[in-house]
Amino acid sequence: MTAIDVQGLSKRMNGFALQQVSFSVPKGYITGLIGPNGAGKSTLIKIMMGMVTPDQGSITIHGQSAGIAGAAYKANIGYVSDENIYYDTLTLGEMKEIFKSFYPRWDEGQFKEYLDRFELPVKKKIKDCSKGMKTKFALALALSHHPDLLIMDEPTAGLDPIFRRELLELLAEFIQDEKRTVLFSTHLTTDLDKVADYITFIHRGKLAFSQTKEEILERHLIVKGSKELLDSDTRKEFVGLRETDFGFEGLTADGSRLQSIFGSSALYHQPTLEDIMYYTAKGGKAYA
Amino acid sequence: MHSIGGLMKKDFLLIRRFIWLLAIYAVVFSGIMQKENHTLIYSLFPGLLLILGISSDSQRSAQQFLVSLPVPRNRLVLSKYLSSLILVVAAVLIATGMNFASDLLYGHPVHLDLMLIVGTFLSMVVFMSIYLPFFYWLGLKGFQVVNVVMMIAIMVANGVMTSLLTASDFRFLQDRFLEQPGLSWIFLILLTLLVSVISYLISCRAFRTRDL
Amino acid sequence: MNILLNPSSGEPIYLQIVRQIRASILQGDLLPGTPLPSIRQLAKDLQISVITTKRAYSELEAEGLIDSMVGKGSFVSGGSPEFIREQRMRRIEERIQELLIECRSIPLSTNELIDWIRLLEGEIGHDGN
Numbered sequence: 001m002t003a004i005d006v007q008g009l010s011k012r013m014n015g016f017a018l019q020q021v022s023f024s025v026p027k028g029y030i031t032g033l034i035g036p037n038g039a040g041k042s043t044l045i046k047i048m049m050g051m052v053t054p055d056q057g058s059i060t061i062h063g064q065s066a067g068i069a070g071a072a073y074k075a076n077i078g079y080v081s082d083e084n085i086y087y088d089t090l091t092l093g094e095m096k097e098i099f100k101s102f103y104p105r106w107d108e109g110q111f112k113e114y115l116d117r118f119e120l121p122v123k124k125k126i127k128d129c130s131k132g133m134k135t136k137f138a139l140a141l142a143l144s145h146h147p148d149l150l151i152m153d154e155p156t157a158g159l160d161p162i163f164r165r166e167l168l169e170l171l172a173e174f175i176q177d178e179k180r181t182v183l184f185s186t187h188l189t190t191d192l193d194k195v196a197d198y199i200t201f202i203h204r205g206k207l208a209f210s211q212t213k214e215e216i217l218e219r220h221l222i223v224k225g226s227k228e229l230l231d232s233d234t235r236k237e238f239v240g241l242r243e244t245d246f247g248f249e250g251l252t253a254d255g256s257r258l259q260s261i262f263g264s265s266a267l268y269h270q271p272t273l274e275d276i277m278y279y280t281a282k283g284g285k286a287y288a
Numbered sequence: 289m290h291s292i293g294g295l296m297k298k299d300f301l302l303i304r305r306f307i308w309l310l311a312i313y314a315v316v317f318s319g320i321m322q323k324e325n326h327t328l329i330y331s332l333f334p335g336l337l338l339i340l341g342i343s344s345d346s347q348r349s350a351q352q353f354l355v356s357l358p359v360p361r362n363r364l365v366l367s368k369y370l371s372s373l374i375l376v377v378a379a380v381l382i383a384t385g386m387n388f389a390s391d392l393l394y395g396h397p398v399h400l401d402l403m404l405i406v407g408t409f410l411s412m413v414v415f416m417s418i419y420l421p422f423f424y425w426l427g428l429k430g431f432q433v434v435n436v437v438m439m440i441a442i443m444v445a446n447g448v449m450t451s452l453l454t455a456s457d458f459r460f461l462q463d464r465f466l467e468q469p470g471l472s473w474i475f476l477i478l479l480t481l482l483v484s485v486i487s488y489l490i491s492c493r494a495f496r497t498r499d500l
Numbered sequence: 501m502n503i504l505l506n507p508s509s510g511e512p513i514y515l516q517i518v519r520q521i522r523a524s525i526l527q528g529d530l531l532p533g534t535p536l537p538s539i540r541q542l543a544k545d546l547q548i549s550v551i552t553t554k555r556a557y558s559e560l561e562a563e564g565l566i567d568s569m570v571g572k573g574s575f576v577s578g579g580s581p582e583f584i585r586e587q588r589m590r591r592i593e594e595r596i597q598e599l600l601i602e603c604r605s606i607p608l609s610t611n612e613l614i615d616w617i618r619l620l621e622g623e624i625g626h627d628g629n
Contacts, residue, residue, distance in 0.1 A: 049355070050355055071358050073358070075358035081352065085356065087298075089302065098294065098297065101297070168547065172540075172547070176540050178540065195547060195548065218512070
């Protein structure tokens with residue numbers, strides 16, 4: 001069962017383009033949307049929220065057509081933007097009063113709980129709040145109307161490491177109900193290394209892969225060895241390579257194959273998502 | 289429709305911080321300070337109120353917020369038009385009130401120039417109908433330019449209006465108008481209505497595919 | 501039941517979970533019928549992916565150690581004493597095989613190993629200390 005279905009999405013923007021991107025966000029799980037800055041993650045999310053119109057393709061959310069066409073589907077989405085979209089001159093409390101009037105499932109008690117938990121000063125003007133506070137506020141608003149889908153665009157940028165951990169706890173709590181789904185775009189992948197169930201990687205506007213995090217981390221391997229091991233054939237096995245005077249380190253997408261090629265003359269270890277992003281970017285070639 | 293209420297409440301909440309500024313302007317432009325020219329307030333004040341009403345939403349982030357809500361874009365536009373309409377009504381009423389007060393203050397005979405009031409109201413609705421589509425059509429930078437142009441236009445128009453009101457040609461038009469007041473008014477009202485509906489449709493069209 | 505994960509040990513996380521739960525069941529720390537935490541609750545507490553806990557439970561179910569019922573959750577299966585014994589024997593066989601491979605690389609002959617086992621058995625009292 002999918003919460004979000006992206007089909008053949010293309011969009012040309014300044015400097016880059018999303019090209020025929022298709023993937024699904026399964027219901028009941030946390031899907032991380034990763035990719036270097038400028039890869040198109042934010043644009044994808046904006047298209048989902050009806051802020052940007054695609055040139056081609058479509059998105060379906062909970063079975064309804066998402067985008068400019070309709071707006072009702074957004075009542076079931078908790079959205080956290082990467083920028084502050086709230087009115088700077090209002091206080092947190094005033095902003096909340098405006099916001100809640102659009103969501104029939106608004107839970108004032110729940111909101112107060114989050115206010116306490118995040119230590120948010122309800123009478124403070126939004127312009128006087130730090131980036132961290134603004135993000136926490138956005139989270140509180142998004143969670144307090146009991147949506148079934150949480151879409152977050154770079155929520156951890158600007159958050160202190162302590163709250164980033166707390167955010168992961170919040171997400172794990174959120175997902176206890178298997179009807180709910182989380183889509184979480186970030187270029188700080190250490191958060192996702194732990195709790196993400198699925199990972200969708202967008203590289204230079206194209207889909208690199210979209211699978212369970214387990215499959216991805218098991219399939220890929222970091223290989224370290226001496227320069228002599230590299231020749232034109234073996235180089236092809238790597239997604240990305242880093243060569244120094246002391247040897248090389250690279251990422252392969254087929255770990256078992258490379259292990260059978262190099263055997264015990266190389267060192268291997270499991271990559272992190274950050275390794276995968278780094279080497280894919282370094283490799284330069286569009287990920288097949 | 290409940291969402292329209294929420295949106296309009298938002299507009300008024302945002303304009304609240306300009307209360308003092310508006311109060312000062314109201315006093316300065318009214319007959320209280322402008323002893324000879326008490327029509328100044330009728331042109332400048334509603335224009336000012338309209339521009340302030342729009343400005344809080346002119347930032348891209350605010351537009352993103354509004355579009356992220358479960359409200360169709362058309363309805364966002366409609367609520368803006370309704371809020372702006374109410375601002376125009378409020379402005380005209382305040383202007384009338386201020387001039388009434390100044391009449392009392394200076395011991396002038398109290399008079400209510402109905403034609404001026406309704407005329408101002410209708411022309412302000414027309415102004416709004418020209419102004420708002422620009423808001424939905426242009427990005428932030430373009431819109432700031434438009435604001436400046438509009439303010440200048442208001443001041444120029446005010447100058448023109450003032451000289452018009454005293455010109456003999458205008459007296460002629462007025463007389464013709466007064467020959468058939470009922471019909472003329474109906475005609476003007478319908479025209480204003482038409483212009484505002486066209487404006488709304490243009491705004492909806494412009495906003496429909498705007499990327500934020 | 502305690503589950504402690506070592507993310508840098510090289511052993512897949514789901515296997516670590518399987519191993520530890522299996523040990524608890526076979527040692528009798530988890531009695532037949534004991535309810536296990538839901539896959540989501542476990543994922544939250546261990547701060548890992550739900551897919552991983554799901555996989556672990558699938559594995560345990562395949563081994564017959566737990567039963568999962570839709571809507572009710574997972575429980576330690578009511579295995580007979582023979583079944584438990586058989587499972588434990590299988591674990592011992594695995595360990596013996598590991599031991600034999602290790603001995604071969606030292607090298608230590610099987611006979612020397614057996615003598616050594618007898619020696620240690622004497623030191624281990626009958627109450628298992």
